[in-house]
Amino acid sequence: MFKSLKILITTIIACTLTAKALSAEELSSELVSNHTVFILNTLLFLIGGFLVMWMAAGFAMLEAGLVRSKNVTTQLTKNVALFSIAAIAYYLVGYNLMYPGEDGWWLSGYLGPILSIATLDPVGLKGFDELGGYSTGSDFFFQLMFCATTASIVSGTIAERMKLWPFLIFTILLTAFLYPIAASWQWGEGWLYKIGFKDFAGSTLVHAAGASAALAGAIILGPRLGKYKENGTITPMPGSNMPLATLGTFILWLGWFGFNGGSQLALGTIGDAADVSRIFTNTNTAAAGGALAALILTQIMYKKIDLTMVLNGALAGLVSITAEPLAPSIGGATLIGAIGGVIVVFTVPLLDKLKIDDVVGAISVHGVAGIWGTLAVAFSNGGLGAQIIGTASICIFVFLLSLLIWYALDTIMGIRVSEEDELNGLDSSELGMDAYPDFSKS
């Protein structure tokens, strides 16, 4: 997602070809014109963008399926609301904060301009001289979806016990400030970008960042009542609807082609087209690897396959390949994804042992697998040092600020529902609306 770089390269390639002074026939049969490049790049952003938008539905369904039925309506409401909030916060603050350009930094490489709202290309590009590699609107649309994804990750972890409004307020801060600032360090060509950190589509910048915010929330919030008994046993609280959880996973799987494929940021050369294809293939196979690893591992370890782990495994595979979906071979991508799947099977119970209650496994899936994926970039691309610095700085930054915000929210308004409300379910106390009020004939 180093936008300017990519465009530069695209342009250079185009120019080089032009410079070859080909005959007219050769020219027209080989070149892709600047305008066509512009259109194709824009199209990639739009297709990628709507696929990532669809992931919002995926998170909503996955989480609705993995919470108990007494909390389903609240979980759905959180998901619709967070996506809407992200749209507006990113427009008002986040976008320009994330991409300050050369001169926009308030604190060079660290902090972009906060008071600056996003604008689009004029209608019909009227009076537009300078031709970039894609339309601003398509870029904004695509980048916004990444911001929203970060927020979606949080809602799953803190489900079934957090009040609605503190969560929504946190979402505003996360999507307006936390994510854009952290992402600017890399994608806004800030200090991380300068030291050579690599995170193609955001294993760390999106996924581990979201998981860090979630982890901070889970710590301040504490586990669900009755989840960890005094005698050390863990009470499973099975998700209420496996088809929804599976549907959500398939939606995310589909959306991920946009997430990773769109992050190529260009479709205007044959090289880019081939690369997007590689990315699609690798993304798919990493998910498959993650799912099968979790399937085999739960069969071996628990004697029975655990569908929720298989779903988590597929997602962990996707998260793992996100930092570098282009370079690996299909086999390599499968392996990277499979290790993501293994990670999940081990870290989910580990977090339980630490009494960190992550309702849908988001910290394991997006956090631990995200870190794994980011570090694994060093296998194909080298630069382990930069990878470690990048991963650590992003995670720590988001984690610490989130901790602060959650703590402040807890002090000011309380972030947790009362014990009785939690026992009766948030749908009754927070919303007064059952998710499944009948399933009967009354």
Add this chain to the structure above:
Amino acid sequence: MFKSLKILITTIIACTLTAKALSAEELSSELVSNHTVFILNTLLFLIGGFLVMWMAAGFAMLEAGLVRSKNVTTQLTKNVALFSIAAIAYYLVGYNLMYPGEDGWWLSGYLGPILSIATLDPVGLKGFDELGGYSTGSDFFFQLMFCATTASIVSGTIAERMKLWPFLIFTILLTAFLYPIAASWQWGEGWLYKIGFKDFAGSTLVHAAGASAALAGAIILGPRLGKYKENGTITPMPGSNMPLATLGTFILWLGWFGFNGGSQLALGTIGDAADVSRIFTNTNTAAAGGALAALILTQIMYKKIDLTMVLNGALAGLVSITAEPLAPSIGGATLIGAIGGVIVVFTVPLLDKLKIDDVVGAISVHGVAGIWGTLAVAFSNGGLGAQIIGTASICIFVFLLSLLIWYALDTIMGIRVSEEDELNGLDSSELGMDAYPDFSKS
């Protein structure tokens, strides 16, 4: 959606550029060839078309989630059937009726040819001399989906009490005649188009038209048994499945990128690509604005957020921006959508006061917000007079003819199930098939 106009402009621009007699290099690096334009425009229709097709699933899920479980199978059947009927009715009658071309009108500007079925380009465009701006097949595919959407709007309002067959017969008439005739006045370049009416993707032509048909149906049909008590109280009949309703809303939200974006009708110039991007962004932010407006308003007015209102709010935001998703800034689009959300929160109880029983809120979402959106075009584009005439004439035309048809159907065959059947649920009387027959272990 002024197809011919757009194509003309596209062609003119292309020709002008060509006419400049650029050097070969400039030519090939700047121009998008006619053929490429054709392909890209066609591609926009196809992508837009499949996204709008997906809205059929959105309506089905939204409605299945908002009716009581005893009526779910019937609601699903209606949705699958109406979409199928629209496909065939629009092919046999609607398409050419809607686009009569210069010489096809039976009644110039008012009524196209009824006896004329749609045909596609020959395979491989064999023997095709005249190069339009896109393939006929892609246009037919895209336009068909708009026709089907109009029908989808009706099914939600009249749910839980209407017999299956009268509804299907109404759908035939709506998709073969009512919608195509009304739409021809604008998109077929009929009289409304001539007076300068503007409705980019159909806030009125599709949404308010569908809602007008629904309103007529609700009036003839009467409210559900027990909905409005004699003492003036209203009995809520909560939807049976909130995850389905939320999924449906997300599906519609996704599909709307095709609905509005595809209505640019062209992707072959950089200006068009940038415009489609603006449209995507504005469409998304209007939905977000509508959802958040409803969320905040229900919190303030009812002390608790109402998820079904938030979902309706998002959809109302989408409907509102549909008449002009291109001109407004992001901020303007958010506001237009937010007002749509506000409208829904106020008109849903208002209709209840009028004892008009709209099961899913379609009249408020598609009708009132659709009218708002169409009139709001005057803010950016002026011409309030034409907007009022256009909105009123479409709505009244569809409403009155629908009223007539519903009345005739009621007289001939009765459109309402018996009292007992309604109480037992339509799934038992109309179909003999439960939506959720077990949820048990038997």
Add this chain to the structure above:
Amino acid sequence: MFKSLKILITTIIACTLTAKALSAEELSSELVSNHTVFILNTLLFLIGGFLVMWMAAGFAMLEAGLVRSKNVTTQLTKNVALFSIAAIAYYLVGYNLMYPGEDGWWLSGYLGPILSIATLDPVGLKGFDELGGYSTGSDFFFQLMFCATTASIVSGTIAERMKLWPFLIFTILLTAFLYPIAASWQWGEGWLYKIGFKDFAGSTLVHAAGASAALAGAIILGPRLGKYKENGTITPMPGSNMPLATLGTFILWLGWFGFNGGSQLALGTIGDAADVSRIFTNTNTAAAGGALAALILTQIMYKKIDLTMVLNGALAGLVSITAEPLAPSIGGATLIGAIGGVIVVFTVPLLDKLKIDDVVGAISVHGVAGIWGTLAVAFSNGGLGAQIIGTASICIFVFLLSLLIWYALDTIMGIRVSEEDELNGLDSSELGMDAYPDFSKS
């Protein structure tokens, strides 16, 4: 899907145009450059591919909706697992086995190379001289999804009684060997291709092949306990969740645009773009025809519409048109689809009479309608002989080998769960995880 052929034609057309020695202006305004063709073809594969990938979710939802709730989690697990397995088996073995190229055959026209794993274009097409018509990665991605679809068909038929692991093992063999070998005869330009067999997107090669494997499984496995009573009566075992079944059908309907449209294999000429548009339209109308035929027929025959038959009818319409979605007119496609819908309504009870227990109707939908569709190609394209030979050879080959494999698996490990486990539901015995554990407030 005769890849090389298509490319050739594309190239020839492009060359012919070039050869006309047009003036520079004409050139640039009419030609689509080779590179643009490459990008557009690749894009078609990618869009087609992600739409077909989405069909995996469709099968999962359809099947989860049509089994009883005690078997839902198992059904979901099978669907996620089979899709993951297909990804890896097709990569390791299937892809090159299916496309042996000129010199890769082990047994010319019959058997490709088994020990050969798929690779992608290098990153950025570095050092890539030979410019094909599309990127290898996009082709692999697209073809893989067809392979996975074949496996998805099987899982529905053998639901509610087959153990998880034998099914997964069968899936490995099906996706690594059976499907690729059979498909190579046509799409790998093997012997069927040489005799002039035509199956555009795989009515037989994918659908009837999958159904043949399913039929073999159903025979070895036997019907569900209590399905066929000794006195000859049939016990219906209604699907547990109609909204899921409907959602699944809509997902498949949407995905099918990628399935058939992508099988044009090219989007780089205006002729291809127009053809893809025809295919979209015909695909949609065939589904509509199938759904309406089943709707009308069940109303007439059973006095009540059967939603599950309408859903099956839509799918049968889609399967029927898959062998030739390009040549027919809209009317013709509607008819071909409608006959598919009729077929389903008659063959579903017929299979029951033969005591072949097909839980979701896959043998009728994908098998019988698939054969119908393939033979119907002769109407528009002639060559009934080749169609019969092709259909028969593919079905018999897959059926017999599947029979062998199922039999072997049954002998070695037993493919059926114990009577008690079947009665209690596979979710309890195979996975220990309910699909809907609460739907309550506990």
Add this chain to the structure above:
Amino acid sequence: MKLIIAVIKPFKLEEVREKLTEIGVQGLMVSEIKGYGRQGGHTEMYRGAEYVVNYIPKIRLELVVQDNNSLKAIEVISETAKTGKIGDGKVFVLNVEDALRIRTGETGENAI
């Protein structure tokens, strides 16, 4: 005290509850059941196979009332739930030996 078990048509629930409230009944247990009885027995088709619909969705009400209130309660239920069509349901009366309100520990008729 008596335990009255009534099985009624689902759409009659609200009316019956309201009428029972009017005569002073303050508590009910409501559950959804499937009823097998004379009402069943019609056939439906599912995927081309005919089958007999044996179980009809019903609501089961349970209420414990004081002895002297029992006849009135039965009367109210039977009058309100009646449509005159087959499947209207049944009322059964059982003797209750003791009752207890968990919140207060009250027992006997005070607990109802």
Add this chain to the structure above:
Amino acid sequence: MKLIIAVIKPFKLEEVREKLTEIGVQGLMVSEIKGYGRQGGHTEMYRGAEYVVNYIPKIRLELVVQDNNSLKAIEVISETAKTGKIGDGKVFVLNVEDALRIRTGETGENAI
């Protein structure tokens, strides 16, 4: 009259109902319950955490029969529902003081 409450394995429902019909039973209330008993107690894993499965899905049948039919009904249930494996269920018999058919107003044994 007697109220027979039987808790059985879900897959036995149809067989039991058919056999009861054969001996003249004309009405049943069927509900889905979770049974806690000796059959429970095995452990499962969910997301890596072990837990004990205490509740097993069961079907609860309630039928009111004439006194002289009660033994036969109990016998039929116990014979038909028996698999010999743990968790087959129980039958309990309670006395019913009165019965009423809502549709007709009939009471006593006529109402059954």
Add this chain to the structure above:
Amino acid sequence: MKLIIAVIKPFKLEEVREKLTEIGVQGLMVSEIKGYGRQGGHTEMYRGAEYVVNYIPKIRLELVVQDNNSLKAIEVISETAKTGKIGDGKVFVLNVEDALRIRTGETGENAI
């Protein structure tokens, strides 16, 4: 033998079951019901229309115990299920005439 019917708040189920097990209760029937009682009556909004929430989700426990165990079981339930807030629920006791274990054919108190 006695049939104890207890209606309790859903989240108390596990605790009550555990405590009952401790005093030797070996079987339970658990069902989900909607309870109508004093606890109901607050109003909610749905799409702008106010309505009264009358039915609250509850758990209904049924257990058959030996006569001499009945008081202890009632005591355990009432103590464990008590929160002191409205809606804690009720316990009702009925007489059971006979019991039978389907698996073994045992009857009477042995069957429990």
